[in-house]
Amino acid sequence: MSTIVEAGAQAPEKPLGMRKNGKQWHAPKKAFRPGSGLTSYEQRAKLRVAQQLVKAKEKEMKDEKEEERQRRITALKEKRAAKEEKERYEKMAEKMHKKRVERLKRKEKRNKLLNS
Template identity: 50%
Template sequence: MGLKDPGKGSRVNGKDWKGQKDPFRIKRLGVTKPSNFKEREVKKLQEQQYRARLQELKQEKEDVKKQRIADLKRRREIKEEKERYEKLAAKMHAKKVERLRKKEKRNKLLKER
């Protein structure tokens, strides 16, 4: 705020006793964004490449995780199937043994008559 400049004449609003303020300009402070279009394009391209690579890495990680889960499920299914067949085989064997025992018992009873 400087004193009134006599060469400027009187102010429009009539407040001649107040000092004149300079307009607030960001450029005067030295704060500027890159105005060069090529620089912005290069930066934008780098950002896109970075995001693409990040997405690719995330996708790879997700694929590995899904593959691991699928393998685990497959192994569990195979194990359950194997256990089921073992139970079935044991059951069938027990039935066969039971049939033989009954047959032997019948034969023994027939022989005793």
Template identity: 55%
Template sequence: MADTQATQTTITEQSDSNPMTLGKRVNGKNWHEPKTAFRPTAGLTSFAKRMAKQKALDSVKAKEREMKEEKAASRQKWIQGIKDRREAKAEKERYAKMAETMHQKRVERLRRREKRNKMLKS
């Protein structure tokens, strides 16, 4: 009786410490993953869980979209600033060139007139 009890304890100790090894595959295709049993209901989730997951995904996508729009808006603002500065620089150079050939008062008068025309156009 003591002998059977001792063998049982050694078997349980052995199974706990060493996981079961599969050994060599019968078909010889050792590079393939070992197959598991086919369980068609293993991947199914409830409708509520699927809807919760979809809702979470939608909120993440909405946040992503919002962040992209924000980034694009800041980029457009940056580009518009560059364009405005270039336009102002070109206009300043044009007036400086006009001032070389014309009187300063006439240049100022033309500048005011062009400003009025710009206001009327937009």
């Protein structure tokens, strides 16, 4: 008896028949209802606030990433400059006395501090 009730609960779909334009392979369309997609002002306002939060978080993440990138770039530049300067002093040490090179180093360091 339960099988009869289950079978009766499912209403069989009514066959649509042949389409007038003869394009049976297309999916059947629903009626055009222009007002069906409209939302209330409160819903739009909530959605707008949520989008602003997402954008703010994305901007924050992008800024952090760019800051990290810039930090790595400056560290690399400083490292290269230090290496270059060290090589320059080594070249000078080959030609002149060690004490004189040390004096020049201190003098250049003072000038850098004064100029910057």
